[in-house]
Amino acid sequence: MRDTRRDLVPLREATRAWFRISLQTFGGPAGQIAVMQRELVDERRWLGERRFLHALSYCMLLPGPEAQQLAVYSGWLLNGWLGGLIAGVLFVLPGVVALLGLSWLYVAHGDSVIVTGLFLGLAPAVLAVVVQAVIRIAGRALRRRSLVALAVASFVAIAVLGVPFPLVVLGAGIAGWLIGRHGALEEQSEPDDGPPPLVPDDALHHVAPTWRRNAWVLGLGLAVWVAPVLVAVLLTGRNSVYTDQGVFFGGLALVTFGGAYAVLSYVAQSAVETYGWLSANEMAKGLALAESTPGPLIMVVQFVAFLGAHRDPGGIDPWAAAVIGSLLTVWVTFVPSFLFIFLGAPYVERLRGNRALAAALAGVTAAVVGVIANLALYFAVHTLFAETSRIGGEHLGLLVPVWSSYVWQALAVAAIALVLVLRLRWSVLRTLGCCALLGLALQLTT
Numbered sequence: 001m002r003d004t005r006r007d008l009v010p011l012r013e014a015t016r017a018w019f020r021i022s023l024q025t026f027g028g029p030a031g032q033i034a035v036m037q038r039e040l041v042d043e044r045r046w047l048g049e050r051r052f053l054h055a056l057s058y059c060m061l062l063p064g065p066e067a068q069q070l071a072v073y074s075g076w077l078l079n080g081w082l083g084g085l086i087a088g089v090l091f092v093l094p095g096v097v098a099l100l101g102l103s104w105l106y107v108a109h110g111d112s113v114i115v116t117g118l119f120l121g122l123a124p125a126v127l128a129v130v131v132q133a134v135i136r137i138a139g140r141a142l143r144r145r146s147l148v149a150l151a152v153a154s155f156v157a158i159a160v161l162g163v164p165f166p167l168v169v170l171g172a173g174i175a176g177w178l179i180g181r182h183g184a185l186e187e188q189s190e191p192d193d194g195p196p197p198l199v200p201d202d203a204l205h206h207v208a209p210t211w212r213r214n215a216w217v218l219g220l221g222l223a224v225w226v227a228p229v230l231v232a233v234l235l236t237g238r239n240s241v242y243t244d245q246g247v248f249f250g251g252l253a254l255v256t257f258g259g260a261y262a263v264l265s266y267v268a269q270s271a272v273e274t275y276g277w278l279s280a281n282e283m284a285k286g287l288a289l290a291e292s293t294p295g296p297l298i299m300v301v302q303f304v305a306f307l308g309a310h311r312d313p314g315g316i317d318p319w320a321a322a323v324i325g326s327l328l329t330v331w332v333t334f335v336p337s338f339l340f341i342f343l344g345a346p347y348v349e350r351l352r353g354n355r356a357l358a359a360a361l362a363g364v365t366a367a368v369v370g371v372i373a374n375l376a377l378y379f380a381v382h383t384l385f386a387e388t389s390r391i392g393g394e395h396l397g398l399l400v401p402v403w404s405s406y407v408w409q410a411l412a413v414a415a416i417a418l419v420l421v422l423r424l425r426w427s428v429l430r431t432l433g434c435c436a437l438l439g440l441a442l443q444l445t446t
Helices: 011-022 028-043 049-059 066-109 113-141 145-159 165-182 211-236 241-252 260-274 280-291 297-311 318-351 355-383 408-423 428-445
Strands: 388-391 398-401
Touching: 011 028, 011 066, 028 049, 028 066, 049 066, 049 318, 066 113, 066 280, 066 297, 066 318, 113 145, 113 280, 113 355, 113 408, 113 428, 145 165, 145 355, 165 260, 165 355, 211 241, 211 318, 241 260, 241 297, 241 318, 260 280, 260 297, 260 355, 280 297, 280 355, 280 428, 297 318, 355 398, 355 408, 408 428
Parallel strands: none
Antiparallel strands: 388 398
């Protein structure tokens, strides 16, 4: 549903711009947001910098991939709901196609010398990328001692006590709100230093929020979102891998606050230990593939679903099962982003300056640091060592490596990747490419 204003940016021109943007979305959400800001604000001047950052701040409040949601939101501002739909679909489409092909390559030829060598370099390099994410987010989020304590508590909760990720997020939000009540957390204001936009703010799309519109958007959005999962239940049963993946990843889309890194620890533990769709080492490899393809990092769930459905096809061709599982997972993961934007965009101005909401978000962001630190630990012990153990119990307690089982090739590549990322400040894609070649060389010479 859209207003009656004439689009100042032609839809065809906007579509070409979104396609161009979709081919440059490497490097995680920070790089993706930077690409959109350069294209939409600096070069094309369709949006003002302050308006762009205002939209971003609200996308950060939502569960799901904030960069893709920002694309949907920006497309909606420029061309209504159709513009938002085109922007959001094109934002993820190249990554879906690329990761589908790479998943097939891994399953079909994963035991070849070349593929084994490439992953020997890629998996340890991912550890360096995750460590970099911890450092970057900690530098921005942990401005007060109370937030540092909250980050540490979140790490202990998820790494040692086994508290489910959604409860960690909820608890962090409540804690942040309480911290804000005793002293408001600082809000950083961004200057509007960009060029003046060609499309004035009052010419951007907007609609009046009404109960009728909300019911229409919510009803249609929920129907579109859950329909493929219901089909999977009817055709394959409640206990099939397709139903499990649809329900699990659909629920995950509602709790992925703080970006992909924050939720990947939960995904890894559930996919590996609960469902057995893949191994921990394969999870690290899937993350490496997602890092090296365009689109949101959460696209790694497509790789997880591909492997899980291929290994438990439920009576159909394994390759067809893998494609069905991966596309179903992509669907339930990204459709909620459209629903959140189309439903909430008319209200975002009313939330501006809400200090209680900002304080709760600060608590969630602080917890994200602890959750990502747990992800780094999880990948480190499974990538750099052949064996692991748990201090404190079989399911609770801290996961540690068996020190004598270290893999020297992985340790060497990880050390080099850390230097490239942290010291030389190489880009993610460049680091992964270098480490992939290094892993291939090690595989061929040992």
